[in-house]
Amino acid sequence: MTFREAAKRAIRTAMKRDSRVFLMGEDVGRYGGSYAVSKGLLEEFGPERIVDTPLSESGFVGAGIGSAIGGLRPIVEVMTVNFSLLALDQIVNTAATLRHMSGGQIGVPVVIRMATGAGRQLGAQHSHSLEGWYAHVPGLKVLTPSVPQDAHAMILAALREPDPVLIFEHQLLYNVEADVDEAAPVDGVWHAAIRRPGERVTLIAYGGSVGKTLLAADALARDGIDAEVLDLRSLRPLDVPAIVRSVERTHRAVVVDEGWLTGSFAAEVSARIMEGAFYSLDAPVARVCSAEVPIPYAKHLEDAALPSAERIASAAKGLLAHG
Amino acid sequence: MAEFRMPSLGADMDAGTLVEWLKKPGDRVSRGDIIAEVETEKGIIEVEVFTSGVVERFLVEPGTKVPVGTALAILQEDGATPAAPAPSAAPAPAPSRTDAAPVPVPPTPAPAKPEAPPRISPAARKRAAELGVDPASVAGTGPGGAVTLEDVEGAVPRAPEDARSRMRHAIAAAMARSKREIPHYYVNHTVDVTPLLSWIERFNEAAQVPDRIIPGVAFLKSVALALREFPAFNGFWMDGRATPSSGIHVGAAVALRGGGLVAPAIRDTDRLSLVELMHAFRDLVARARASGLRSSEMSDPTITVTSLGDRGTESVLGVIYPPQLAIVGFGRILLRPWVVDGAVAPRSVVHLSLAADHRATDGHEGALFLARIAENLEKPEAL
Amino acid sequence: MTREEIRTLVLRTFARIAPEADLATLDPKADVREALDVDSMDLNQFVLAIHDALGVDIPERELPKFFTVDGAVRELEARLSKEK
Numbered sequence: 001m002t003f004r005e006a007a008k009r010a011i012r013t014a015m016k017r018d019s020r021v022f023l024m025g026e027d028v029g030r031y032g033g034s035y036a037v038s039k040g041l042l043e044e045f046g047p048e049r050i051v052d053t054p055l056s057e058s059g060f061v062g063a064g065i066g067s068a069i070g071g072l073r074p075i076v077e078v079m080t081v082n083f084s085l086l087a088l089d090q091i092v093n094t095a096a097t098l099r100h101m102s103g104g105q106i107g108v109p110v111v112i113r114m115a116t117g118a119g120r121q122l123g124a125q126h127s128h129s130l131e132g133w134y135a136h137v138p139g140l141k142v143l144t145p146s147v148p149q150d151a152h153a154m155i156l157a158a159l160r161e162p163d164p165v166l167i168f169e170h171q172l173l174y175n176v177e178a179d180v181d182e183a184a185p186v187d188g189v190w191h192a193a194i195r196r197p198g199e200r201v202t203l204i205a206y207g208g209s210v211g212k213t214l215l216a217a218d219a220l221a222r223d224g225i226d227a228e229v230l231d232l233r234s235l236r237p238l239d240v241p242a243i244v245r246s247v248e249r250t251h252r253a254v255v256v257d258e259g260w261l262t263g264s265f266a267a268e269v270s271a272r273i274m275e276g277a278f279y280s281l282d283a284p285v286a287r288v289c290s291a292e293v294p295i296p297y298a299k300h301l302e303d304a305a306l307p308s309a310e311r312i313a314s315a316a317k318g319l320l321a322h323g
Numbered sequence: 324m325a326e327f328r329m330p331s332l333g334a335d336m337d338a339g340t341l342v343e344w345l346k347k348p349g350d351r352v353s354r355g356d357i358i359a360e361v362e363t364e365k366g367i368i369e370v371e372v373f374t375s376g377v378v379e380r381f382l383v384e385p386g387t388k389v390p391v392g393t394a395l396a397i398l399q400e401d402g403a404t405p406a407a408p409a410p411s412a413a414p415a416p417a418p419s420r421t422d423a424a425p426v427p428v429p430p431t432p433a434p435a436k437p438e439a440p441p442r443i444s445p446a447a448r449k450r451a452a453e454l455g456v457d458p459a460s461v462a463g464t465g466p467g468g469a470v471t472l473e474d475v476e477g478a479v480p481r482a483p484e485d486a487r488s489r490m491r492h493a494i495a496a497a498m499a500r501s502k503r504e505i506p507h508y509y510v511n512h513t514v515d516v517t518p519l520l521s522w523i524e525r526f527n528e529a530a531q532v533p534d535r536i537i538p539g540v541a542f543l544k545s546v547a548l549a550l551r552e553f554p555a556f557n558g559f560w561m562d563g564r565a566t567p568s569s570g571i572h573v574g575a576a577v578a579l580r581g582g583g584l585v586a587p588a589i590r591d592t593d594r595l596s597l598v599e600l601m602h603a604f605r606d607l608v609a610r611a612r613a614s615g616l617r618s619s620e621m622s623d624p625t626i627t628v629t630s631l632g633d634r635g636t637e638s639v640l641g642v643i644y645p646p647q648l649a650i651v652g653f654g655r656i657l658l659r660p661w662v663v664d665g666a667v668a669p670r671s672v673v674h675l676s677l678a679a680d681h682r683a684t685d686g687h688e689g690a691l692f693l694a695r696i697a698e699n700l701e702k703p704e705a706l
Numbered sequence: 707m708t709r710e711e712i713r714t715l716v717l718r719t720f721a722r723i724a725p726e727a728d729l730a731t732l733d734p735k736a737d738v739r740e741a742l743d744v745d746s747m748d749l750n751q752f753v754l755a756i757h758d759a760l761g762v763d764i765p766e767r768e769l770p771k772f773f774t775v776d777g778a779v780r781e782l783e784a785r786l787s788k789e790k
Binding site: 251278279280281282283284318319320321 | 444445446447448449465466469471472473
């Protein structure tokens with residue numbers, strides 16, 4: 001099934017299982033969702049539980065937070081991470097802080113889903129990858145599915161949490177197809193997953209970058225370099241032990257992140273490697289991030305700005321370079 | 324500012340005596356000038372300077388013998404002062420001030436730039452220390468010519484494959500380093516352990532089966548207790564000096580079936596009762612032979628005890644496991660004619676040996692330490 | 707326990723102590739200290755293993771009777787039948 005279908009099925013399952021769960025957001029109802037994740041759900045559950053909202057991120061994310069405080073289990077869809085900046089105050093100042101500021105009395109069990117990333121020529125203000133910003137904030141949890149199985153499991157896992165969880169779905173993933181076991185346990189999503197075991201270098205990625213990282217690993221294998229691909233899955237909490245364990249084995253790491261290089265989440269991962277595995281490192285940690293420009297509209301420029309399988313493979317080779 | 328150091332004038336030279344300075348403070352020197360005469364075992368040798376500049380001051384008086392690498396003088400390097408013109412083919416920039424003593428530019432190359440330190444990856448550095456390899460001597464093949472893990476491992480003849488040959492290799496590296504770096508001295512002693520053995524026999528008759536002890540455990544304890552009074556033998560030689568350890572963690576050398584040995588630590592050996600020590604030792608031997616040791620157990624020992632047990636020879640002289648300071652050896656327990664109260668009697672005796680690092684301790688102290696171990700063995704009830 | 711079962715137990719115990727030894731070719735009358743390179747710690751482990759398996763307490767001064775496989779089997783058989 002597709003990534004899109006997996007997400008939809010998870011929402012449907014959750015709504016059937018628990019009457020407190022509902023979906024709200026721009027165009028989630030009659031239009032079926034900007035990325036068609038909720039297509040058909042309005043007919044199935046009615047307008048009380050599939051709620052079209054006005055174009056006001058601050059307003060409807062705030063309403064979602066309020067309903068979560070009031071005892072419901074909202075899934076709020078924000079069209080893209082770019083637009084979530086309008087709701088930054090609600091997410092960072094309210095959702096993330098309330099449990100702490102109320103001395104544990106008030107939790108905000110809201111799930112906020114949004115699309116992220118570039119690659120579809122949607123222009124700068126629809127193409128950025130800002131999940132790393134949210135991963136900076138204590139009080140939030142941040143999940144980044146890379147495969148249909150995780151698109152499904154992460155929604156169910158997020159709804160179990162007593163605190164706000166943000167799920168970043170890369171916009172290029174919705175049509176990706178793979179088998180999904182809808183009955184599989186979902187707790188694993190909080191831990192990094194080795195998507196391909198290898199010996200010589202660890203390629204660390206999450207979300208939309210995992211696919212190209214696997215392609216890079218294939219290319220490296222053709223050159224006789226056995227690369228491991230580690231999918232972080234959860235940016236906060238971050239599975240640091242998994243990162244350290246892998247690098248201790250391979251002695252080299254390339255961190256892939258569609259965010260901009262400066263202040264990227266990749267920088268955080270790199271620092272963790274330094275702290276936890278310095279004496280195992282056989283080369284400096286390398287990063288493959290986006291070029292430091294607003295993501296361009298023109299196809300060739302957009303491609304040039306984003307991490308690619310070629311750039312990842314070449315960064316890995318740089319760490320193994322002889323000479 | 325540059326230091327002029329006692330040069331190494333041959334691989335076998337450790338120190339040299341400064342015979343005479345041929346320049347004086349304030350003199351200009353150019354790379355290649357003879358600055359001093361140094362006496363070595365090979366005779367008096369004229370020593371060149373490798374820096375161009377001005378002699379600022381001398382640090383060592385003629386007649387002094389100093390190790391290779393010791394700073395002998397301070398030079399003010401050319402180029403360290405802003406006006407010093409660098410010899411260059413490019414047109415000279417307009418001088419910003421008139422130099423009172425224009426330096427004649429010699430037709431020699433520019434003063435050698437200080438060599439950049441070799442790039443060595445953290446993993447390579449760590450592995451090199453484990454293998455006793457100098458990573459700076461290894462040719463780097465990594466990014467930017469950095470020395471990598473592979474380079475270090477490749478620098479050791481034939482990287483071993485299986486665990487057994489890896490262990491052989493580790494022993495080879497550690498023992499070679501020990502004999503290369505540690506000036507061992509040895510003292511020996513023979514002690515009558517008849518009372519100890521009968522005390523153990525009585526102890527074991529009364530003890531539950533799991534609590535029965537073997538003489539080897541008493542040996543470990545006797546060393547641990549003696550170390551409390553002789554802390555100079557307990558610890559490590561690090562950064563050019565002895566660093567005693569606050570805890571006493573005796574490493575018990577365990578021979579492995581099929582070859583090889585390990586000497587893992589029993590932590591706080593001095594604070595364990597004989598029965599606790601027996602349990603710890605038995606567990607350690609079992610795990611050592613099943614390759615189930617923890618890395619901390621391998622790095623913790625503050626001294627090593629090697630005991631040939633009941634199937635060895637009369638005596639053993641150990642090789643110190645670097646960076647430890649000493650190793651105590653126990654030979655096989657043997658029945659020997661022995662003088663007791665003026666008459667010869669058959670007694671069980673054991674030969675003790677101490678090999679210790681002469682940089683840290685001296686023979687007299689070593690003899691007292693060994694005698695103290697022997698006394699502990701003669702009073703088994705105090706163990 | 708039959709004599710054969712006791713023999714199997716004794717051999718299995720020595721096999722654990724000296725895993726590299728070929729016990730099929732071990733002379734049952736040979737001194738295991740020589741034949742299997744068994745030291746005092748190994749013997750201590752042997753006594754402990756027998757104690758755990760059979761509840762038999764081998765006093766230290768009787769230990770030499772257990773230095774051969776045949777001897778160990780004979781001694782254990784005698785001790786087990788005495789207990790009955």
